[in-house]
Amino acid sequence: MKLSSELRAFEERLGHRFARPELLNRAVTHSSMSSPNRDDNQRLEFLGDRVLGLVMAEALLASDPGATEGQLAPRYNALVRKETCADVARDIDIGTVLRLGRSEMLSGGRRKQALLGDAIEAVIAAVYLDAGFEAAKALILRLWGRRVREVEEDARDAKTALQEWAQARGLPPPAYTETARKGPDHAPVFTITARLENGAEQSATAGSKRQAEQAAAKALLTELEKSQ
Incomplete structure (x- = not known):
């Protein structure tokens, strides 16, 4: 399967070239565009959420070996919450490549926090399935970048x-x-x-x-x- 020029450009922003481009196509397909011959990104979003959670938990434990569970929990929540996921999605302009049904298009779906957050989680899962956990981990740490570095100060709450x-x-x-x-x-x-x-x-x-x-x-x- 070939990717559109828009998705090729998105790959560049993402920093990952897909060996299985159908995974990326699915990751950016909202349920409003699904059909018997076209899968949407809901299952990928479910998986990506878990991959993101594991990477963030691991990163936080490594960054502060002396932190208690009570200290780590708010930092973790700050990094994986839908609002943060949507912010990351905006950073790489994922809204421009989302495949949406007409009703979602007309209601501003490309800017909706929930849709953007779900889409970046689906993309994480697509990278995980395409190239494995280490590739997904590297992607997450690169995209979340400063957020991981700054969350300790911010989430001291x-x-x-x-x-x-x-x-x-x-x-x-x-x-x-x-x-x-x-x-x-x-x-x-x-x-x-x-x-x-x-x-x-x-x-x-x-x-x-x-x-x-x-x-x-x-x-x-x-x-x-x-x-x-």
């Missing part, structure tokens, strides 16, 4: 630290409110305000709600520490 600060002082958990959203649908920018019952609050802006919440919590913690 300012939100948890802020909640612990509040609980230690008899306050209820902080509230997080989306106060603004700008930018196009495929690249939104969120402003989140973290607020404590005592009136203390700080806001932050980022490309995902989670990142903005973490940044707002960190800013509020910094302000609280200054006032002590």
Whole structure:
């Protein structure tokens, strides 16, 4: 089976040349385009999710041999959550090669977080089936790149630290409110305000709600520490 010029270009962005190109074709085919003669990517997505999880768990254990399960879990969740998968998918512009039915096309399917996240997991599975675990692992670590390096700092979890600060002082958990959203649908920018019952609050802006919440919590913690 030959790949289209668009999928050949996608292979270059992906950094993997398929010996079995039909796997890549299947990985980018959404269920809205499936037919008796055309498989969709749902089964691949199921497998890719598990391959991604194993690679991330292994990478986190290797990066911090002294970390407890309680410390590792939020880092792992940050790396494998659908939002992160969709961000990775956008980095390699997977939306441009997705095969979607007309209804999904008209509803902006190429920008949908769930579709993008599922597609990158399907592509991971396709690489795994095409070339084995080590090839899939290398692909994941390359695509996730800085996210793996930065997750330890990010997932030390300012939100948890802020909640612990509040609980230690008899306050209820902080509230997080989306106060603004700008930018196009495929690249939104969120402003989140973290607020404590005592009136203390700080806001932050980022490309995902989670990142903005973490940044707002960190800013509020910094302000609280200054006032002590």
